Amino acid sequence: MWIGTATGLYLLEKATGKYTYIRMPVESYYIYSLCQTSDGMLYIGTNNAGLLVYDTVKNTFRHYHRDNCALISNNIYTLLSDGKGNIFLSTEHGLSTFYPAEETFHNWTKEQGLLAASFNPNAAIHSRDGYMIFGSNEGVIVLPDSIQPVSYTHLRAH
Numbered sequence: 001m002w003i004g005t006a007t008g009l010y011l012l013e014k015a016t017g018k019y020t021y022i023r024m025p026v027e028s029y030y031i032y033s034l035c036q037t038s039d040g041m042l043y044i045g046t047n048n049a050g051l052l053v054y055d056t057v058k059n060t061f062r063h064y065h066r067d068n069c070a071l072i073s074n075n076i077y078t079l080l081s082d083g084k085g086n087i088f089l090s091t092e093h094g095l096s097t098f099y100p101a102e103e104t105f106h107n108w109t110k111e112q113g114l115l116a117a118s119f120n121p122n123a124a125i126h127s128r129d130g131y132m133i134f135g136s137n138e139g140v141i142v143l144p145d146s147i148q149p150v151s152y153t154h155l156r157a158h
Contacts, residue, residue, distance in 0.1 A: 004031030045076025
C-alpha cells in the first residue's frame with residue numbers, strides 16, 4: 001500500500017506492518033495525491049514540486065514541472081485516471097491532462113470555458129457511470145471521462 005505524507009512517500013507491507021521510505025528526487029516532499037494505474041505506474045501530486053511518475057518495477061522517477069513541460073501548476077491537488085491511460089490533475093490554476101504515451105499535457109482553464117479555476121486537495125472521484133467529478137472553490141465540476149481537447153491541426157484557412 002502506498003502512503004503519501006507531508007514528509008514523503010512510503011510503501012507499507014500490510015501483511016507485516018513494515019514500511020519502506022522511498023527517496024524522491026525533489027526538494028519538496030509534501031504529497032497531496034497518489035494514483036496508481038493498472039500498469040504499475042505511481043503518479044504523485046506534490047506541493048510545489050509538480051508531478052512525479054514512479055516506475056515501481058524499475059524504481060525510477062520522471063519529474064514534470066512548470067519549467068520543463070506545459071504543466072499548468074506545480075501544486076497538484078488531485079490525480080484521477082480516466083480509465084484509458086490518461087491522468088487528470090487538479091490545481092489552483094485549472095485542470096491538466098497528462099498523456100503518458102506522448103508525455104504531453106493539455107490544460108483546461110477558465111479562459112477555455114472551465115467554470116472554475118481553483119480546485120481543492122483530494123476532492124475528486126471517477127464515477128462508475130463515466131464521469132470525473134472535481135471539487136472546486138466555486139462548486140463541483142463534472143466532466144465525462146471521454147473528454148478530449150479540440151484539435152486544430154486539420155483546419156485550413158480560406
